[in-house]
Amino acid sequence: MSQSEQSCFHCGLPVPTGSHFSVNIFDQEQPMCCPGCQAVAQAIVDNGLQAFYEHRTERNALSRSLIPDELAKLELYDKPQLQKSFVHEQGGTIKQASLILEGIVCAACVWLSERHVMQLPGVLEFQVNYSTHRAQVKWDDSQIKLSQILKAISDIGYIAHPLDPNRQEQVFKKERAAAIRRLAIAGFGAMQVMMLAVALYAGEAHGMDDHIKLFIRWVSLLITTPVLLFAARPFFTAAWRDLRLRSLGMDVPVALAIGAAYLASLWATVMQHGEVYFDSVTMFTFFLLVGRFLEMTARQRAGRAAEELVKLLPVMATRLENGQATLVTVADLVVGDRVLVKPGESIPADGTVTDGSSSVDESLLTGESFPVRKSPGEQVVAGSVNNESPLQITVKHVGQDTTLAAIQRLLERAQTEKPQLARLADRVAGYFVFAILIIAVLVGGYWTQVDPGNAFWVVIAVLVVTCPCALSLATPTALTAATGQLTKEGMLTTRGHALETLARANHFIFDKTGTLTEGKLKLANVITFAEFDEQYCLNLAAALEQQSEHPIAKVLQQSANKDQTFAPQQIQNQPGMGMQAVINDQRYAIGSSAFISAQLGAAFEDIVQDDYQVVLADSARVIAAFRFEDRLRTDASSAIQKLLQVGMKVSLLSGDRQTEVNRIAAQLGIVHAVGGLTPAGKLQELQEIQQQGDVVAMVGDGINDAPVLSQAQVSIAMGEGTQIAQASADMILLSNDLRHLAHSVETARRMRRIIKQNLLWALMYNAVALPLAAMGWVAPWMAAIGMSSSSLIVVLNAIRLTRAPHNRDHAVAQKMKVLTSEVVN
Amino acid sequence: MSILYLLIPLGLVLLGVAIWAFMWAVRTGQFEDLEGPAHRILMDDDEDKTKTKAKDPLPREDK
Numbered sequence: 001m002s003q004s005e006q007s008c009f010h011c012g013l014p015v016p017t018g019s020h021f022s023v024n025i026f027d028q029e030q031p032m033c034c035p036g037c038q039a040v041a042q043a044i045v046d047n048g049l050q051a052f053y054e055h056r057t058e059r060n061a062l063s064r065s066l067i068p069d070e071l072a073k074l075e076l077y078d079k080p081q082l083q084k085s086f087v088h089e090q091g092g093t094i095k096q097a098s099l100i101l102e103g104i105v106c107a108a109c110v111w112l113s114e115r116h117v118m119q120l121p122g123v124l125e126f127q128v129n130y131s132t133h134r135a136q137v138k139w140d141d142s143q144i145k146l147s148q149i150l151k152a153i154s155d156i157g158y159i160a161h162p163l164d165p166n167r168q169e170q171v172f173k174k175e176r177a178a179a180i181r182r183l184a185i186a187g188f189g190a191m192q193v194m195m196l197a198v199a200l201y202a203g204e205a206h207g208m209d210d211h212i213k214l215f216i217r218w219v220s221l222l223i224t225t226p227v228l229l230f231a232a233r234p235f236f237t238a239a240w241r242d243l244r245l246r247s248l249g250m251d252v253p254v255a256l257a258i259g260a261a262y263l264a265s266l267w268a269t270v271m272q273h274g275e276v277y278f279d280s281v282t283m284f285t286f287f288l289l290v291g292r293f294l295e296m297t298a299r300q301r302a303g304r305a306a307e308e309l310v311k312l313l314p315v316m317a318t319r320l321e322n323g324q325a326t327l328v329t330v331a332d333l334v335v336g337d338r339v340l341v342k343p344g345e346s347i348p349a350d351g352t353v354t355d356g357s358s359s360v361d362e363s364l365l366t367g368e369s370f371p372v373r374k375s376p377g378e379q380v381v382a383g384s385v386n387n388e389s390p391l392q393i394t395v396k397h398v399g400q401d402t403t404l405a406a407i408q409r410l411l412e413r414a415q416t417e418k419p420q421l422a423r424l425a426d427r428v429a430g431y432f433v434f435a436i437l438i439i440a441v442l443v444g445g446y447w448t449q450v451d452p453g454n455a456f457w458v459v460i461a462v463l464v465v466t467c468p469c470a471l472s473l474a475t476p477t478a479l480t481a482a483t484g485q486l487t488k489e490g491m492l493t494t495r496g497h498a499l500e501t502l503a504r505a506n507h508f509i510f511d512k513t514g515t516l517t518e519g520k521l522k523l524a525n526v527i528t529f530a531e532f533d534e535q536y537c538l539n540l541a542a543a544l545e546q547q548s549e550h551p552i553a554k555v556l557q558q559s560a561n562k563d564q565t566f567a568p569q570q571i572q573n574q575p576g577m578g579m580q581a582v583i584n585d586q587r588y589a590i591g592s593s594a595f596i597s598a599q600l601g602a603a604f605e606d607i608v609q610d611d612y613q614v615v616l617a618d619s620a621r622v623i624a625a626f627r628f629e630d631r632l633r634t635d636a637s638s639a640i641q642k643l644l645q646v647g648m649k650v651s652l653l654s655g656d657r658q659t660e661v662n663r664i665a666a667q668l669g670i671v672h673a674v675g676g677l678t679p680a681g682k683l684q685e686l687q688e689i690q691q692q693g694d695v696v697a698m699v700g701d702g703i704n705d706a707p708v709l710s711q712a713q714v715s716i717a718m719g720e721g722t723q724i725a726q727a728s729a730d731m732i733l734l735s736n737d738l739r740h741l742a743h744s745v746e747t748a749r750r751m752r753r754i755i756k757q758n759l760l761w762a763l764m765y766n767a768v769a770l771p772l773a774a775m776g777w778v779a780p781w782m783a784a785i786g787m788s789s790s791s792l793i794v795v796l797n798a799i800r801l802t803r804a805p806h807n808r809d810h811a812v813a814q815k816m817k818v819l820t821s822e823v824v825n
Numbered sequence: 826m827s828i829l830y831l832l833i834p835l836g837l838v839l840l841g842v843a844i845w846a847f848m849w850a851v852r853t854g855q856f857e858d859l860e861g862p863a864h865r866i867l868m869d870d871d872e873d874k875t876k877t878k879a880k881d882p883l884p885r886e887d888k
Contacts, residue, residue, distance in 0.1 A: 176856070215833070
């Protein structure tokens with residue numbers, strides 16, 4: 001056995017040749033692959049945990065023995081080879097990485113983990129993105145290791161690991177299966193207990209044998225116990241974490257209410273004295289779990305969309321060495337390598353074309369659906385797809401230094417920096433709980449003086465009756481219902497705050513290409529300056545362009561008349577400018593005005609208007625000019641009208657020329673339209689609008705829109721748009737039907753109204769019930785019914801949101817029309 | 826009313842069976858994709874139809 005095949009005693013990875021790490025374990029020097037493994041193994045031995053190595057082959061051993069193993073895994077993340085794929089070096093010892101966090105259940109968790117990690121010396125930045133459960137961490141490698149950060153995170157009850165797309169998929173799966181199991185236990189339990197509770201309530205009214213009553217209570221207890229211990233566990237662990245870190249989130253009151261109600265019921269059942277609240281416990285748990293489950297589903301969907309970007313990169317690449325082609329992993333590519341990219345393959349790294357010429361599809365990055373021509377000397381971007389012929393590329397940037405990775409980092413940061421309105425609601429709930437606890441203590445104190453025998457039940461009644469169930473269900477149920485309804489209609493909400501903000505929005509900003517228009521060029525107009533007619537000019541133009549891959553060339557070729565063909569000779573392509581060729585002994589040129597004017601020199605006068613993009617000329621004069629335009633979406637006009645009807649201001653910000661933008665704005669009835677904007681210009685324009693106090697909803701689709709989408713209070717990406725725009729957006733218009741925008745606004749506003757009603761109801765209920773309970777006038781069973789019904793009313797009120805909206809019939813009719821037309825054809 | 830002593834435990838047994846079935850479904854991945862199957866059932870049919878549809882118009886034009 002050669003030295004290189006030896007595997008590390010600790011982690012099992014092969015030991016690199018020439019390395020000399022080892023640790024004395026079981027009185028024998030054991031080989032180690034790296035300083036990381038060596039350190040862990042040494043620490044384990046030093047701490048007298050050597051037995052760990054005896055037990056670790058048996059994975060079913062005590063979970064305690066897994067802890068060092070987990071630590072060892074964390075330590076692996078310090079290995080430079082492994083870090084290459086997820087750590088970004090920022091110069092010196094400063095490093096940056098993306099992490100996935102497991103166990104994040106609420107906005108407060110984000111705050112907690114951020115604060116905890118930021119306290120560590122050497123951590124420069126730590127920001128958690130709630131919607132994706134990812135964190136951006138920046139640290140000084142000379143002061144703290146990534147593993148220490150990961151360990152610190154696990155100390156506070158979260159599991160963190162560096163971003164690796166395949167692993168995230170597993171995390172999602174695990175999270176989802178656990179959530180469904182909890183839902184099932186809570187749901188089945190709630191149904192059974194509710195049924196038994198009806199019997200108990202009926203017994204209360206009509207009389208019931210004591211032994212039957214006792215039996216039913218015991219059965220209820222039997223069913224409720226797994227619901228509490230298994231299904232409701234996330235609430236308890238989250239509440240415990242909150243308490244340990246001294247903050248009051250929404251989970252604390254929830255856990256308190258469930259726990260107190262359960263314990264009181266348990267006491268009442270065992271002592272055969274007092275009332276039981278098993279129905280409230282199970283029902284409340286089930287409702288909250290449903291809300292959390294739907295939230296999780298939406299979040300995972302958004303997370304996957306963002307992850308698509310990572311998957312753009314191929315795993316393997318063909319490296320050329322001395323004329324030999326070898327397959328290597330993309331991670332092994334270094335700057336300066338020459339790689340071969342065959343047609344149909346994705347480009348593995350940023351680089352320069354050294355040989356070959358082909359068209360490259362960069363649509364996933366730019367949203368530009370037309371392939372871009374690349375010839376030697378030009379730059380290509382990792383993640384784009386080679387369309388036509390083989391390209392040889394010299395690698396300029398790899399891994400985290402590529403444009404793709406940079407965009408992703410920008411995007412994740414933009415998402416993280418969104419205001420998290422949810423935290424406010426949590427803080428309010430925190431104060432509320434605090435107040436309730438004080439009141440309960442005061443009431444308890446008073447009643448122990450006056451009537452000690454009854455004091456316990458009065459306090460329980462106070463706690464149960466004021467359980468902030470209705471309060472804590474008020475917002476999530478309405479959000480869930482509205483989100484679910486909108487998703488059904490093709491509008492996916494990926495961030496919790498999106499609907500709330502959309503309800504407040506008063507200004508819609510549109511991007512033009514691909515949003516209001518179809519993003520496909522059409523020939524709009526031809527003017528001729530010579531004796532030839534339009535069709536002849538088109539045929540001539542098509543002949544000149546026949547070898548070009550340019551999108552405009554394609555449109556011209558489609559417009560040509562097949563009856564008349566020319567045989568162009570000596571075709572010359574000047575990329576980005578135009579084409580030249582000789583037809584029937586006459587030299588012709590076609591291209592931009594600048595190109596033609598350079599060809600003709602003094603003979604070219606500014607006879608062609610600005611918005612005619614392509615000019616055709618022979619050697620002496622201009623023959624014709626062509627204007628192309630992007631056609632409006634059929635639904636754009638009615639969508640804008642509807643938005644104006646619901647009281648929105650509408651603006652158009654575009655990178656296109658002002659004349660073109662004005663034309664579209666006039667067609668749609670948009671007053672404020674600005675063209676010729678760079679992405680930075682768009683951002684500035686948007687900020688100016690925001691400074692006037694407007695709440696902005698931005699609709700866009702391309703990568704150039706990503707920063708603007710992030711800056712707007714609420715952002716909507718088109719379902720046909722780029723993944724990156726979708727990942728940075730709060731909502732995704734999957735249906736691509738612009739008319740759904742106004743409808744979504746209406747739904748969001750209805751949702752806000754219902755949340756207000758719910759909150760008002762919950763507060764009123766508490767305001768009335770609390771004094772009554774404190775006075776001892778509320779029997780605990782009344783408190784239970786009161787609490788259940790106040791929650792139910794909130795839920796039912798929220799369900800109103802899922803009722804079919806008035807214009808639903810229209811959508812159905814249209815769908816039928818499409819279906820029938822398909823069948824007929 | 827002593828029949829309740831039989832019926833309620835019976836209900837509990839059924840509850841146990843229901844939960845077991847549900848857990849089995851989760852374990853075997855029945856809940857991993859809640860949307861896909863709903864679409865798949867439609868797509869399969871469509872594929873067949875489009876194939877036959879593509880053939881249909883030709884004979885008609887011949888007439």
